[in-house]
Amino acid sequence: MRYSNKHNQIHEELNIWSAFTDLMSNTFMIAMLFLLVAIIKSVNTQTHLSQAIETQKQNAPPPILVIEDKGAYRFASGSAEIPAIMDQYIRNKIVPQIEQHTQQYKINVVEIIGHTDGQGNGSVTSNLDQNLEKVANATIPVNQLKAGSNADLGLMRALAVVQVLRNIQKTSNRLQGLNFRAYSAAQLILPDGNFATVNRNPDATRRRIEVRFTRPGAPIKVE
Structure with missing residues (x-):
């Protein structure tokens, strides 16, 4: 009976650790997704800014x-x-x-x-x-x-x-x-x-x- 309780306890601890690992993995993936979105937005912003500057240069009087x-x-x-x-x-x-x-x-x-x-x-x-x-x-x-x-x-x-x-x-x-x-x-x-x-x-x-x-x-x- 003691062995069974101990086994169940260990099994529960493993389940908790597995759930925690899954949670951390999901959190990491979400963080990476946000980072990727931020990078894409930054690149697009820089591209639009460069295009705007180039357009301004071309439209400005020489x-x-x-x-x-x-x-x-x-x-x-x-x-x-x-x-x-x-x-x-x-x-x-x-x-x-x-x-x-x-x-x-x-x-x-x-x-x-x-x-x-x-x-x-x-x-x-x-x-x-x-x-x-x-x-x-x-x-x-x-x-x-x-x-x-x-x-x-x-x-x-x-x-x-x-x-x-x-x-x-x-x-x-x-x-x-x-x-x-x-x-x-x-x-x-x-x-x-x-x-x-x-x-x-x-x-x-x-x-x-x-x-x-x-x-x-x-x-x-x-x-």
């Missing part, structure tokens, strides 16, 4: 790169010929920035805009009407153009930068798929984006080349 007309990067007065050190600056500093921003913002058009100050450009007779296309097609160099106005000079300097970029495009695997456009703002636009008042004094802060990134849409005719 930056404007500025080549200031100062120091070793200055054009000679009235000239659009690029100094050798400025050529290297464009290749080593500006080109990587163009590649980075065109990829980041999914852009294929790069606008180069020449800005001057308000000094008069003398009494030179412009020959841009006769030779502008030849320069754009690299048939003749920019330095054969003669600027009759600041509008001419700004365009000539923009074209000079475009020629450097196109040359890099043709002779290397860089800047592929990009279109470059040259424009002139002459002395009209200040660095802060506002229209300039009349000022015929030399002002290095206004002389610059701006590199802008655009996504051109299809032209429409407004009637």
